[in-house]
Amino acid sequence: xxxxxxxxxxxxxxxxxxxxxxxxxxxGRAVFVRGAIPGEQVTARIVEEKPRFLTAETVDVxxxxxxxxxxxxxxxxxxxxxxxxxxxxxxHVRGLKAEVLRDVLGRIGGFDAxxxxxxxxxxxxxALDGGATGWRILTRLAVDADGRPGLHExxxxxxxxxxxxxxxxxxxxxxxxDGYAPGGDLAITLDDTGTRHIVEIGPVPAAAAGGxxxxxxxxxxxxxxxGRSRDRRAAQQRxxxxxxxxxxxxxxxxxxxxxxxxxxxxxxxxAGFWQGHRAAPDTYxxxxxxxxxxxxxxxxxxVCWDLYGGAGVFAAALTDTLAAGSVHVVESDxxxxxxxxxxxxxxxxxxxHRGEVARLIADLPAPQVVVxxxxxxxxxxxxxxxxxxxxxxxxxxxGCDVGRFARDLGLYGRHGYTPQRIAGFDAFPxxxxxxxxxxxxxxxxxx
Ligand SMILES: C[S@@+](CC[C@H](N)C(=O)[O-])C[C@H]1O[C@@H](n2cnc3c(N)ncnc32)[C@H](O)[C@@H]1O
Numbered sequence: 124x125x126x127x128x129x130x131x132x133x134x135x136x137x138x139x140x141x142x143x144x145x146x147x148x149x150x151g152r153a154v155f156v157r158g159a160i161p162g163e164q165v166t167a168r169i170v171e172e173k174p175r176f177l178t179a180e181t182v183d184v185x186x187x188x189x190x191x192x193x194x195x196x197x198x199x200x201x202x203x204x205x206x207x208x209x210x211x212x213x214x215h216v217r218g219l220k221a222e223v224l225r226d227v228l229g230r231i232g233g234f235d236a237x238x239x240x241x242x243x244x245x246x247x248x249x250a251l252d253g254g255a256t257g258w259r260i261l262t263r264l265a266v267d268a269d270g271r272p273g274l275h276e277x278x279x280x281x282x283x284x285x286x287x288x289x290x291x292x293x294x295x296x297x298x299x300x301d302g303y304a305p306g307g308d309l310a311i312t313l314d315d316t317g318t319r320h321i322v323e324i325g326p327v328p329a330a331a332a333g334g335x336x337x338x339x340x341x342x343x344x345x346x347x348x349x350g351r352s353r354d355r356r357a358a359q360q361r362x363x364x365x366x367x368x369x370x371x372x373x374x375x376x377x378x379x380x381x382x383x384x385x386x387x388x389x390x391x392x393x394a395g396f397w398q399g400h401r402a403a404p405d406t407y408x409x410x411x412x413x414x415x416x417x418x419x420x421x422x423x424x425x426v427c428w429d430l431y432g433g434a435g436v437f438a439a440a441l442t443d444t445l446a447a448g449s450v451h452v453v454e455s456d457x458x459x460x461x462x463x464x465x466x467x468x469x470x471x472x473x474x475x476h477r478g479e480v481a482r483l484i485a486d487l488p489a490p491q492v493v494v495x496x497x498x499x500x501x502x503x504x505x506x507x508x509x510x511x512x513x514x515x516x517x518x519x520x521x522g523c524d525v526g527r528f529a530r531d532l533g534l535y536g537r538h539g540y541t542p543q544r545i546a547g548f549d550a551f552p553x554x555x556x557x558x559x560x561x562x563x564x565x566x567x568x569x570x
Contacts, residue, residue: 137222190211206553223557225247269305424491426449428495435473442473454477
């Protein structure tokens with residue numbers, strides 16, 4: 124970051140991936156402006172300057188858009204990095220996400236406009252049940268130097284305390300108090316009965332921390348070899364930080380929380396992975412099974428894979444809704460698999476495999492259907508090449524980073540897989556994030 128005092132006055136005219144609005148500088152370079160709504164004229168401070176583009180932060184709104192509102196999130200209004208779109212009406216944010224999804228699928232995925240009209244019929248990004256606020260039932264708070272829980276500051280290393288984030292179900296964060304271990308985290312979940320569970324996770328041991336909290340955010344784009352080696356060091360530090368063993372203490376409730384999807388129930392570690400939006404697991408499970416059914420016809424699928432399967436939500440849906448012959452779940456997190464083992468004790472058709480997807484799938488029986496729900500980094504070229512070698516008839520791909528999702532869809536195309544349908548979900552209201560699901564079928568043509 125260069126962080127300058129230089130101000131620009133410009134009109135922004137379209138949304139970009141990452142929650143910014145794009146305008147043009149006098150020299151023709153694109154300017155990605157945070158805190159602005161397409162259509163507005165703003166004064167913005169340049170934060171970063173690159174040969175081909177600039178990033179900037181709105182400091183004054185000269186002509187506000189009709190969709191500009193008082194911030195819905197008090198924490199974001201005080202500098203927290205949680206709700207970067209809380210100054211825009213939630214319906215309009217959803218419309219902007221739909222534009223971004225189409226744009227990114229076109230630019231990165233390589234799909235033309237006519238194709239996108241067919242793949243994304245109707246509303247490209249749909250709302251989940253519930254409103255734009257209070258939808259989150261699972262969160263992670265950071266603990267500041269005075270032992271108070273709060274949210275990471277937007278673009279900085281500080282922690283914003285005292286103001287609630289509007290995403291949270293208020294029950295989750297009421298009366299948390301203080302006195303927690305500085306530098307640690309609080310994992311908080313509401314279970315399916317509305318009971319709150321809180322687990323304190325101690326700070327990262329000094330040896331793994333490498334001097335405090337890890338650098339936030341991803342690597343910079345492009346840059347010098349010095350910049351790249353700094354990015355590599357930062358990435359290594361983030362990995363060490365993430366993987367370091369940390370002490371846990373139950374503050375309220377239990378170390379696991381019950382979550383229900385359809386007729387199944389899981390006991391998930393409070394500090395483990397579960398979808399943040401209370402309506403997300405049911406919505407995604409129903410979408411994936413609908414998509415697979417429409418691609419396969421009414422025949423029950425034979426062998427299925429549920430990759431990056433967590434506790435096996437999709438394995439359960441494939442079994443219960445589509446009567447799949449067998450499902451192989453691959454997941455690296457032992458806590459998620461322990462939860463899966465309990466839920467699937469009597470399911471002889473569901474097989475659990477602990478480890479890395481890239482390492483394990485070569486030894487699984489050939490699949491007819493693959494469902495995969497990778498982390499934000501997406502599946503990437505190596506795993507997609509392995510999947511194509513396994514030659515399933517149908518692939519259902521779930522992605523929470525729209526850029527990586529589009530890249531992965533483009534990669535499938537090179538291996539002879541064609542998307543039949545894509546659905547976007549506004550699973551993170553008040554933010555620029557969205558979830559997308561695509562179903563692809565094997566074909567010989569390329570897009
Ligand atoms: C986005 S979550 C999806 C979980 C699950 N499908 C669900 O909806 O609950 C991604 C999961 O992938 C797991 N994971 C991440 N990298 C992995 C890898 N290389 N191999 C296997 N599992 C991985 C994580 O532990 C996490 O549970």
